[in-house]
Structures are given as structure tokens and as C-alpha cells.
Amino acid sequence: MKKDTEVNMMHGAGGEVMGELLQTLTAFKNNNAGGIGLESLDDGSTFTIGGKTTVLTTDSHVVKPIFFPGGDIGRVAVSGTINDLAVMGARPIALTCAMVIEEGFPITDLEKIVASMDEALGEVGAAVITGDTKVVEKGSLDGIVINTAGVGVIEEEGFLIRDKNLSVGDKIIVSGTLGDHGLAIVSFREGFDLGDQLKSDVAPLWTMIEAAMKAAGTNNIHAMKDPTRGGFAACINEMARKAGVKVVVSEEKVPIRESVASAGSLLGIDPLQVANEGKCVMGVAPEAADRVLAALKNHPYGKNAAIIGEVIEGSGVVMQTRIGGERFIEPPLGDPVPRVC
Amino acid sequence: MKSGKIILRGIVQGVGFRPFVYAQAQRFGIKGTVINHGSEVEIDAAGEEFDAFCREIRKGPKMSVIDSVSVEPLHDWNPPADFTILKSQDGARTGFVPADIATCEHCLHDIMDPNSRYFGYWATSCTDCGPRYSIIKSVPYDRERTSMDEFPACPDCLKDYENPGNRRHHAQTITCRECGPKLSLLKGTGENIEGADPISAAAELLDAGNIVAVRGVGGFHICCVEKTAERLKQNLGRPNQSLAVMMKPETMRDFVVEPTKEEWDLLKGPVHPIMILDKIDPESHRALSQLHNLGVMLPYTGLHHLLFAKLKSPLLIMTSANAPGTPMITETKIIIEKMGRVVDYILTHDREIVNRCDDSVVRDGYLIRMSRGFAPLRTRMDLGDRQILGVGPELNANATIYKGGFLITSPHIGNIRNPPTVAYLEETIEKLTSLTGSMPKIIAHDLHPQFLSTRVAQELAERYGATLCPVQHHCAHIASVTTEEVVGIAIDGVGYGEDATIWGGEILAGSPGNGYMRTGHLEPVLMPGGDLATKFPERMLYGILPTKDTLSLLQNRGWNDTALRILAQQTEKRFNTPVTTSTGRVLDAAAALLGICRERTYDGEPSMMLEAYAARGVAQPMEISIESREGRDVLLTSSILREGMEMLSDGISVEDIAASIQTTLAKGIADTALAGIEKTGIHTAALSGGVAINRSIRETIIETLKEAGVACLTNPRYPFGDGCISCGQVVTAGILAKEGRI
Numbered sequence A: 001m002k003k004d005t006e007v008n009m010m011h012g013a014g015g016e017v018m019g020e021l022l023q024t025l026t027a028f029k030n031n032n033a034g035g036i037g038l039e040s041l042d043d044g045s046t047f048t049i050g051g052k053t054t055v056l057t058t059d060s061h062v063v064k065p066i067f068f069p070g071g072d073i074g075r076v077a078v079s080g081t082i083n084d085l086a087v088m089g090a091r092p093i094a095l096t097c098a099m100v101i102e103e104g105f106p107i108t109d110l111e112k113i114v115a116s117m118d119e120a121l122g123e124v125g126a127a128v129i130t131g132d133t134k135v136v137e138k139g140s141l142d143g144i145v146i147n148t149a150g151v152g153v154i155e156e157e158g159f160l161i162r163d164k165n166l167s168v169g170d171k172i173i174v175s176g177t178l179g180d181h182g183l184a185i186v187s188f189r190e191g192f193d194l195g196d197q198l199k200s201d202v203a204p205l206w207t208m209i210e211a212a213m214k215a216a217g218t219n220n221i222h223a224m225k226d227p228t229r230g231g232f233a234a235c236i237n238e239m240a241r242k243a244g245v246k247v248v249v250s251e252e253k254v255p256i257r258e259s260v261a262s263a264g265s266l267l268g269i270d271p272l273q274v275a276n277e278g279k280c281v282m283g284v285a286p287e288a289a290d291r292v293l294a295a296l297k298n299h300p301y302g303k304n305a306a307i308i309g310e311v312i313e314g315s316g317v318v319m320q321t322r323i324g325g326e327r328f329i330e331p332p333l334g335d336p337v338p339r340v341c
Numbered sequence B: 001m002k003s004g005k006i007i008l009r010g011i012v013q014g015v016g017f018r019p020f021v022y023a024q025a026q027r028f029g030i031k032g033t034v035i036n037h038g039s040e041v042e043i044d045a046a047g048e049e050f051d052a053f054c055r056e057i058r059k060g061p062k063m064s065v066i067d068s069v070s071v072e073p074l075h076d077w078n079p080p081a082d083f084t085i086l087k088s089q090d091g092a093r094t095g096f097v098p099a100d101i102a103t104c105e106h107c108l109h110d111i112m113d114p115n116s117r118y119f120g121y122w123a124t125s126c127t128d129c130g131p132r133y134s135i136i137k138s139v140p141y142d143r144e145r146t147s148m149d150e151f152p153a154c155p156d157c158l159k160d161y162e163n164p165g166n167r168r169h170h171a172q173t174i175t176c177r178e179c180g181p182k183l184s185l186l187k188g189t190g191e192n193i194e195g196a197d198p199i200s201a202a203a204e205l206l207d208a209g210n211i212v213a214v215r216g217v218g219g220f221h222i223c224c225v226e227k228t229a230e231r232l233k234q235n236l237g238r239p240n241q242s243l244a245v246m247m248k249p250e251t252m253r254d255f256v257v258e259p260t261k262e263e264w265d266l267l268k269g270p271v272h273p274i275m276i277l278d279k280i281d282p283e284s285h286r287a288l289s290q291l292h293n294l295g296v297m298l299p300y301t302g303l304h305h306l307l308f309a310k311l312k313s314p315l316l317i318m319t320s321a322n323a324p325g326t327p328m329i330t331e332t333k334i335i336i337e338k339m340g341r342v343v344d345y346i347l348t349h350d351r352e353i354v355n356r357c358d359d360s361v362v363r364d365g366y367l368i369r370m371s372r373g374f375a376p377l378r379t380r381m382d383l384g385d386r387q388i389l390g391v392g393p394e395l396n397a398n399a400t401i402y403k404g405g406f407l408i409t410s411p412h413i414g415n416i417r418n419p420p421t422v423a424y425l426e427e428t429i430e431k432l433t434s435l436t437g438s439m440p441k442i443i444a445h446d447l448h449p450q451f452l453s454t455r456v457a458q459e460l461a462e463r464y465g466a467t468l469c470p471v472q473h474h475c476a477h478i479a480s481v482t483t484e485e486v487v488g489i490a491i492d493g494v495g496y497g498e499d500a501t502i503w504g505g506e507i508l509a510g511s512p513g514n515g516y517m518r519t520g521h522l523e524p525v526l527m528p529g530g531d532l533a534t535k536f537p538e539r540m541l542y543g544i545l546p547t548k549d550t551l552s553l554l555q556n557r558g559w560n561d562t563a564l565r566i567l568a569q570q571t572e573k574r575f576n577t578p579v580t581t582s583t584g585r586v587l588d589a590a591a592a593l594l595g596i597c598r599e600r601t602y603d604g605e606p607s608m609m610l611e612a613y614a615a616r617g618v619a620q621p622m623e624i625s626i627e628s629r630e631g632r633d634v635l636l637t638s639s640i641l642r643e644g645m646e647m648l649s650d651g652i653s654v655e656d657i658a659a660s661i662q663t664t665l666a667k668g669i670a671d672t673a674l675a676g677i678e679k680t681g682i683h684t685a686a687l688s689g690g691v692a693i694n695r696s697i698r699e700t701i702i703e704t705l706k707e708a709g710v711a712c713l714t715n716p717r718y719p720f721g722d723g724c725i726s727c728g729q730v731v732t733a734g735i736l737a738k739e740g741r742i
């Protein structure tokens, strides 16, 4: 395929094409502050203050539509950053909030967004402590862009969790049903009337992850990541690739809501390839897996958690299908390209 | 006395070359030696009739292919007192190994002759027949480098082997009941059934309605008689797919239309492929095939012949033992593990299948699947000095390697979509490179960014330090037909286009060296739901004809409101509706329109069913609309389907409409090609792509072109479908490399 000379929408879709753009955007020589740096492309990065490992992350949010079943852009903006801290094992402490707002944006909507952000912060005991606002001319952006950055701390030695440390024998756990956010947004935005109203899963996961970490004990959650853009498929492939291992997932065990599965099959969309905003994927030492699963299930956001597979030697991600076959779970390219003849 | 060193290059292994030379030496009183260097035979010869000897030698034995012969003088050489065959040595590996060969007449005679020591022995073979590629581990082809190495010849076999007067003189696969591989009959669960003759017992079990897995040359078949067909299809989870059958030649007239002489030659020749033949009554034997035709083959191993000698039923269903889209099973322990619940019994043997090889399939003299007997296929072509690998596309794939003036294409591999098939592709590439002793410097692959074969190419390129060369799918189709400048017609199901849409009905003018210009194509239409539209062809119908009429048609067929509403919304909003110019999708939509196929349960089902209906119908004239868009000629397929829909409401028969749509589409494609010919002044056409397997479409295109005075090239040595892609990839890369462009 030809290399693109201009940025296009595929570059932002979280698939393989985006990886190409990232090479350009991460070409910093000054990329590390004495811990995990930009080079790792992890969920967040670390540096040390007063002997404490501190995690920093940032994310900009554009969601169409701004309000949707199960949440809104404000809840996504706070949860996204909190979850990026949480999947590194860090307790979220403080967030920044920068908004770029299009001329003509309703003030009442801003009120709702801020209230929603506040509610999500409250769930995990974090706070927005600084911010910035820019208003731009009508037409130069679509509604609103919210950027949040977050700082978290690793409270105990041995609880910093990377996304690259899956090891052979690990159980793969997902904290709940997959594909909810992506299919809810799509069907709501496009006005698809699917009979059942799909709801986004957007939620801040720190308290759930904290409970899982406590149940696991030190060093037992080997790797963790949140399956946002590109969905579970992109997330698990990235984890497997970074660790140089193969992941085998059992189709039967993957939790997917019936309404989400049926929406996916009506539209030709694979729920494993669309975003989640309130889920995490973990690789857990086999002896700790049941404890972690129980802790997750005990939390309202982890009720549908499941052990869905394990890590073996090799490469790639393979799904054992219900009918006894095997297929690859591939990272989405951005846009699906038909291949059946 | 004249003498000289004769060197013959080509396929000279596994074809009884040295015994052939020996026999000629005896005939002409020649003294000296013969040795096989892998892909060349070297003869040091002296005698009064040296010239006559040379003339005969040049002809080679039946299965050999001789590329070149040279004769050099021998100085200071004292000929020995007799003529001897020397042991093989490793050497140049351009000649490659021959394909597997069906049991010859003479061996069949031996097997059936109570006075022969081969009487009733299932693995009987000779220099003219028997397994080759499927048992070879490395070259040169000698018993110790095949899976026959575990069965050392007994004194009697050794005597035949060493006897220059014997038909099995130097036959590497020589074996008998005493020394050779043995059969056993197992329950599906793997327990051995002791006692009785396994073949008689299996025949009895089959006649009684059991399903038996039978280990053949290149893999396992799953077999049963006709009355068991429904249960077999149920067990396999393939309710609609046609099943290939094996029968004796004298039984065929009860089932299918008499083959032509060429077809008989092929059916009975060294290959013994599955041949798709028209049924006498299209509606008959629907349990075997819902189509108007049937895949038939003749018994091709000693085991098959012996089984048929005992069997009461006139035919055996013989379908490859595999899960859909995965490689055929070759090992007994795997058949027990994976098929234990599908089959009741297993008839197996203990000769290892080193290289898997499915049955080849032929129709109308064209290859549909190139495998046992045809492949590895060797083609002479000068593409320069660099070694090139083509990894093929994704579906119906094989691999091709180029080295030193020859293309060598592997047997059919399958759909490169799941771990076992990807592994099989990698194994096959490994095998091709090691048998030919090559290290590809250029690796050609499909343009599709997500094909797993592309990933394999990338990994291999890194390992070999090779250059990658992406080749567009339909350009590869045309390049596999000819390297000359042509107006190519590539009609198939799917291929990634240069504009990132899905191509599949393309007129491409040019040559592999200069590239192809897309002068025309089918109308770009939507695929609602992407790949989902190939599974449910009614989605495709709506993608092409997004009208109220289509919606009410689907509603009458029982689509639920939600699904219908979403289909309409999705199409209107263009949400997950990739754009395609595929010919296969138009045929799918036509099958959907006529209610012939609503859900695809196997590859190609809707278009094959459409063809079966069309075969019983009479085509009526329909309008052909070609429009110019951005300088390209676009055949409006929506207009053809719209007219088909009108005919349907006028009460015209489904068969006639099917025939009309096929013919009009074919004529329209030919007209679009003719427009390209007009535009470019290139006066030869070339046809490729899986849709060309459809007899009526292929013949209509070729006929229409002929009427306009344009010759249309095809390449009968390669399949129309994607089995030609790896070849087209290598040819394209080779020509670019020769010109120094990669």
C-alpha cells in the first residue's frame, strides 16, 4: 500500500494505519523523564518525585454525539484519563481539564458536561485542579474538544503494571462485556433503531482495579490495558506483540451482551473491534486468577468479568471458535475491508 | 566405436529415467554408466550404435519432461564391460520432483492377477506410477529420502528392483505384502478391529451405510455410499455442498453425460482428477449435488481398485477430510481426534504422508483446483537470475517459486485465514525452497493490507533479506495468462484495488512490465455490512438495487422489520458499506433476487446455484448499458438486475431470468472490454478470474469477442480462480526485476 502523505481519517481510527502516524508523532529525542517514557507507548508514563513513582497521562476527547445513552463527553473525558492511570496501577489524584469550544455551543450543555465530569471524579476520589478554555470560530471544529491530563501515584512498591509484561501461563481476564460503547455510540449517532437501546459502558475503573490488585497480591497482575480505540482486538494484539507471546481466547467465554452481538451482526461490525470505555484487560498469574475474578465480580463495574483465555508461547492472538475451529483475532485496520470471495 | 557424455536436464526423477536409459543401452549394445544428479541425468556411453541410442534417449520415459540435452566428448575414458546404474547424487535442483501418479494399467493387472506376487496388495506401484510428491522428504528422489524409507525392500522386491528386465527396475516405491506398508481398520474412536481383511470389511461397512475415513495418497477422504449422503453432510455441517464421487468408468453413463475423448484421456491418465460433468438428469442425485453437474473421479490407487472390487454400491462419495477452509487431514491420530465423531470407521495405512495433496478438479478442460497429479507444476519461463517467491492471495491459495528459468507452483493450499492453513502455507514454502534449493531474493504478495499471506511475505522477507513486491490481485490474474500486452478481463469475487475499493470486474489494458490501465469495470455498488453481504446475498441485492421494490421483496421473504430497517438505514447512510465492482457479488445478488440462494453455506454457493438454474433456462435479450465515468467504461449492473426484477414480476421463469442475467452480464463485460480495445488499440484480450469457470459466461465472453474479431487468451495450465495468483505475482515481480525496477 502507498504511504500516505497527508493525515486522513484512517490515521485516527486506532488500527494499524494509526501506528504509521504514531511513528511521526513520537519522534521526540527528549522522551523520558527517568522512568517509563514516550518510547513505551504505554497507557501512561512515569517519573519519580520524592521516591514515589508518579504516573502521568493525557487524552483529548471528541465524541459524536456529545450526549449518548450511558454517558456524555464529560464522563468519557474523565474516565478515559482515570482508566489510563488505573491500568498502570496508579491511584488517580488530580486531573487537568482543557476545553476548546466552538462558537455557539449551548451553555446549558457545558453545565451538564461539567456536572457529569464531577460525578465521575467523585466515584474515585480524584479532582480537576486546573484548566484552560479556548473558544474558536464557528465551523472550525465540531462542538467541543476536551483534553484532560491526569497524575496518579503507585502506592505500593510492585504495583506498577505495564501493558507489555504478559507471560506464558497467564490467564487473560476481561472486566466485563465487550463492544458496548462502540456499538452504542454508532447506533445512537447514526439513528439505527435496533429495538433494544444499547448503552455505553463508560465508567472510571480505579476502585474496581484497586480491589483486583489487592486480591491479586504483589506482582500477580502481570499486564493490564484498557481496550479503547480498536477495541479488544487491537488491545490484546498490542499486549501479545509487546510481550512476544501468543494469546489463545475461547469464543464461548468472551462476554458480549446479546443486544450488542445482534447489533453487530445486523451492521456487520465485530464487537471485538470497537471501543470500550469502562473495561480493562489483564494478564494474571494463574494462581491468582480466581481471586482477581472474584474481586472484579464483586464490584458493580466488574459483574460480568470473565477469564477468557491464556498466554502461551508463540505470537499472535487466536480464538478457538464455538464449532471447534480456530481463527485469528486481528487488529482492525481502521475501516473494515471486505475479503470474502 | 563412438562415445560421449550425454546430459539431460528436466523432470528426470521419479519417472523411471535410469531404468529407461538402461533398457535402451541394452537394446543398442551400449557400455557405460548412468547417474541421476537430482534434476539432471548424466550418461557416459560408448558403442557402435551410439547415435541411435542418443536419438532414443532424447525421447525420455512417459512421465519425464526434458528441457535440454547436451552431448560432450569423453577423453581418456575406458568404457566398462557392461552398462550400470550408479547411485543418485545431490546436484542442481531445477528439475524438481514429479507429481503423484495414478496406478498404471500394468500394476492394476498385477493387483488383480492371482498368480502375481502383487495380487491383492494395495500399495503396488512401479516406475510408471505411484506416490511421488506426497512421500518425498528431500531430493534426489530415492527410497531413503521418501517415507518408504521405513519399509526396506524384501529379497523378492530387491530382485525385481535390480532386474533390468523388470518393469520395477529401479522403482523407488517398489514394495509388496511382505515388506510394504500395511492397512488397518479402526473404529472412529481409534480402536483397532483385528482379524478380517480390512478392505473387504470396509467395503461391507460402506455398503451397510457407514461413514469411513480412508487414508489415500495425499490425505484422508471421508467416504460413504449415496444413501448415507445426508447423514454425512449433517455430520460435516455442510448441508448444501456438492460431494465428489468415485466410480468405475463403466458406471459413469448411469450418472453423467458421456465425457469427450480428451476428458476420458484425463480421467484415465496419470492424474485421475475429479472432473465436473453434467448430470444426465439435472434434477437427479440431489443428495450428491444440488447443482446440474457432479464431480466424478475414477479409482486411482490400488486401495481404491481393491475397495471397488469388493463394493456392491456403484459409487463412493469421497470428500476431503477437513474442516471448511482448513487443510486436509493426513495423520491417523488427527483423524481420530478431529473426525472421530463424523466417521464410524477409519481405513488407514502406515505409510507417512509427507506432503499433503488434495484431489485436483477439472471442468471443461480447465483446472478448478490444481493439486494431486498436476502439482508441483513446473513451467519454463525466463525471469532472470534472481529467485522469486509468490505467496499467493488469501482464498484458494497456493505458492509459486521461480529459480533459474522455471516457475514451480505448489499444490492447492486453501484459505489462508486460520492458524492451520497459515502454517500449511509456511510449510509448503519451506518445502518448495528446500526441494529447489532456493533462497528467494524477491517476495511478491497481494496488495490487500490485511491478508495473512501478506504478513507471511513480510516475515519471510525479513528472514531472507528479500525485497517485497506487492502485486494488485487482478493484475496478477492477467499476468498469469500472458506477459504480452493485452486487454485483460479479470472477473472474480474480491481483490483489493489500487483505489482501496474492492475490485472484481475489471478491464485492465497493458502488460506486467508496463503496468495495467483500468479502462473499464462493473458499476461500483455497495456491500451493506461488508463481508456480511457475501454471507447473505439478499444484502447484496439491496446494495445494488436499494429500492422499495427490493425491500418489499425481502419483507415477503420473511425478513424481520428491524433487520430490514437497519439494512435500509445502513445503506442510505453508507455505514459499513464498502464499495465493490465484483462480478461474483452481482451473481450473488441475482441468485438472491431469484430466491435461489438466500444464505451462502459454502464458497461460491450463490453463483454456482445461479448457474445450475441458468443451465435449464433460455436467455432472453436484455439491455446492456455502459456509461463513461472519469474516462472509464462502466457496465451498469443495476440495470441488468432491475430488468431481471421486472421479468420476475412479469412471471417469467426463474431459469430463464437466470440465463438472461448471466448472458447479458457476460456480453456487457465483453462489450466493456471491446471499448478498452478500441481505446487502447491493443488487439488481444485475456481472460482470468473465478467467474470464468462459469461455462456460459466464459463462452459468451469469448464468443462475443470473437465476433468482433478479437482473440481471447486463457491459460489452461493454471486455474481461472485464485490458484493462478501466486504465478501472476511471480511473473510480475520477475519482469519488473529483469528490467531493474525492483
Ligand SMILES: [Fe+3]
Residues within 6 Å of the ligand: B473, B477, B492, B493, B494, B495, B689, B690, B721, B722
Ligand atoms: Fe481472484
Ligand SMILES: [Mg+2]
Residues within 6 Å of the ligand: A043, A084, A226, A228
Ligand atoms: Mg489507554
Ligand SMILES: [Zn+2]
Residues within 6 Å of the ligand: B103, B104, B105, B106, B107, B108, B125, B126, B127, B128, B129, B130
Ligand atoms: Zn505401475
Ligand SMILES: [Zn+2]
Residues within 6 Å of the ligand: B153, B154, B155, B156, B157, B158, B175, B176, B177, B178, B179, B180
Ligand atoms: Zn517386498
